[in-house]
Amino acid sequence: QAASINSSMAWDEVVSIFRLVRSGKIKLLYIAPERLENNGFLEFFHSLDIAMVIVDEAHCVSQWGHDFRPSYLNIAPAIASLGKRAVVAAFTATATPEVRDDIIRQLELKSPFSITTGFDRENLFFQVEHPGDKTKYLLDYVKKFPNVSGIVYCSTRKEVESVRDKICRSGISAVRYHAGLDSDERLRSQEAFIYDKVGIIVATNAFGMGIDKSNVRYVIHYNMPATMDAYYQEAGRAGRDGLPADCIMLFGEKDIMTARYFISQSEDNGTKKAAYLKLRGMVDYCHTTGCLRSCILNYFGEEDAPETCSSCGSCTSQADLVDITTEAKKIISSVYRMAEHTGGRKFGSAILTDVLRGSQKAQIISLGFNKISTWGIMKGYKVQAIREMINFLAAEGFLQVEDGEFPVLSFTDRTTHFLKSDTTLLMRKHEERAEKPLTTQKRKQTEIVNEELFDLLRSLRKEFSTAEGVPPYVVFSDKTLSAMCEMLPSDREDFLEVPGVGNVKLEKYGDAFIDVINRWRSNA
Structure with missing residues (x-):
């Protein structure tokens, strides 16, 4: 009793x-909400006695959300144009x-009942890596686990094409997916x-909405998304x-530049300011x-988010914590001296790094920064090391980034x-290449007892799905x-006790799976 209308269908x-x-x-x-722009469909829409309108991916109606789609703004006027208002x-x-408040405003919801089931996904392990070579890290990871999705x-x-190759x-x-491919290849x-x-599958954010593949064992972001909303959904x-x-x-630092470029196009x-x-x-x-999990939950307004967990890279890290107290005070002092020397002007992390390293660039000389006391006080440090410390100080609230197209520090x-x-x-020392995600994945693999049997059952499942x-x-x-x-069920009664097995699946698949399990047990 359900159907869909989409652009690929004949009239x-x-x-x-x-x-x-x-x-x-x-x-x-x-x-799709774009359908509401069609006068012929609107005429059909108005001819119906509609009891309920359901808006999925409702964050798309909000300009403060991560995936705003203007077509979603057609929904509220269409509902309002009905002779009898439907439940929404x-x-x-x-x-x-x-964003939740904006959804209520944009969809013109009337005193809505609101329920939030919680954002925590306890089975997900969150990790941030700063690898010197992203490609090497990625290939090491996928080679370690070639039989999972x-x-x-x-x-x-461009990055999709390069990484997939x-x-x-x-x-x-591996396959690729992005909006530049024709619809046949994407399908x-x-x-x-x-x-x-x-x-x-290597993809841009064009892939994923409406996809509900349950057995994805990892999601790797080769580049940092521009928002936490987008990151957590992906x-x-x-x-x-x-x-x-x-x-x-x-x-990688270049990820920030890429994100800023996309934002600047608005x-x-x-x-822009919100972005x-x-x-x-x-x-x-x-x-x-x-704690990375706590950071995510706090962002989404989750109350009583734990300060630590046992399943994120920060809480389980064995990487060394380095004392950067002296370096931090040098960085902060330089922010102050640069402002003092220029009558209160503020500058970004790039020029701050140049000052700390004693750069002789024309801009540094013209501003007179080669004459302030903090010029060159970190000349022995690499650019990347100083930038990491500046970002850490901002993340921990010791510096503030006043964002814009050219962000400055205060x-x-x-x-x-x-x-x-x-x-x-x-500050945690970032390794060139961390083994933690690999050992984490290995741990989770061993949680599936009897891996040989698991592979046999997966092969049988593939036969049924193909047929x-x-x-x-x-x-x-x-x-x-x-x-x-x-559980190793040996008969139909035991098989019905397995979570995810009901009477319908018992009748369709039970005997075949029980047979594989029993044969494996007899040979084990």
């Missing part, structure tokens, strides 16, 4: 669905309190990934079956030594207190296969 198919809806044989109709429901998986997100189409040249199959890539024909495509999964961010200054602020939040996330309430106190400041033309997780999820490996 006679659409007309046929119209008739079925009018006759009452179809009760639930899925459309809106759903989203990622929305800050500000994973998504690699890149910020540009490098993975394929290493001997591992082929999507189906190859969903149906487990290929394990890795990372959240991992581990939807409830089994452990990795969400890894590979941070013509709306209000939107720069959100970008700052992502940079802070990539440099904090605090003091916060914590700055003066830190300078006058004996507080020791510790039925459905994704493998529709037959049974990885979580259900894992439960079979643990």
Whole structure:
């Protein structure tokens, strides 16, 4: 009793669905909000007695959200134009309190009942890495786990092409997905990934909305997204079956430049300001030594978020904490001296780094910074090391980044207190290449008992899914296969006790899976 209308359908198919809806044989109709711009569809829309309008991905209606789509603004006027107002429901998986309030305003919801089920996904392991060579890190990771499904997100189409080619040249199959490809290739890539024909899809953020593949074991962001909203929605495509999964961010300074470029293309200054602020939040996330899970939950307004967890890179890290108290005071002092020397002007991290390293650049000389006391006091440090410390100080609130197209640094309430106190400041040392995500993934792999049996069951599942033309997780999820490996059901009664098995699936698949389990037990 459900149907959808989309742009790939012939007109006679659409007309046929119209008739079925009018006759009452179809009760639930899925459309894209762009459909509301079509006068013919609006005429059909007004002819119906509509009981409920459901808005999925409702954050798209808010300009403060990470994925604003102007077509969503057509929804409220369309509902208002109905002779009898329908009940309206809106759903989203990622929305800050500000975005939730904006959804209510934009959809003109009337005294809505609101429920938030919580943002914490306990099975996800969050990790931020600062690798010297992102490609090497990525290839080491995917080679370590070639038999699982994973998504690699890149910020540009060019990066998608490059990363996908490098993975394929290493001997591992991967497909690509971005808006620059024709619709046929995008569909082929999507189906190859969903149906487990290929394990890795490399994509821009064009991939993912509406995709519900349950057995994605990792999501790697090759580039930092511009907002926490986008990051958490994309990372959240991992581990939807409830089994452990990795969400890894590979941070590089160039990611900030790319994000700033995209933001600068907007013509709306209000939107720009909000976007720069959100970008700052992502940079802070990539440099904090605090709990990454807590950082995410606090962003989304989760009350009573724990200060620590046992499943993020910060809380489980064995990397050394380095005392940067002296360096931090030198950096902060230089911010002060530069402002003092120029009558209160503020400067960004690039010129601050040049001053600290004693640069002889024309700009430094013309501003007279070669004459201030902090010029050259960190000349022995690499540019990257100083930039890391500046970002860390901003993430921890000892410096403030006043964002804009050219962000500048200033003091916060914590700055003066830190300078006058004996507080020791510790920063985590970023390794060129960290083994932690690999050992984490290895740990989660061993949580699936009887891996040999798991592979046999997965092969059988693939046979059924191929024969039925459905994704493998529709037959049974990885979580259900894992439960079979643990419970080892030997008959139909036991098989029905496995989580994820009901009477329908028992009848369709039970005997075949029980047979594989029993044969494995007899040979074990």
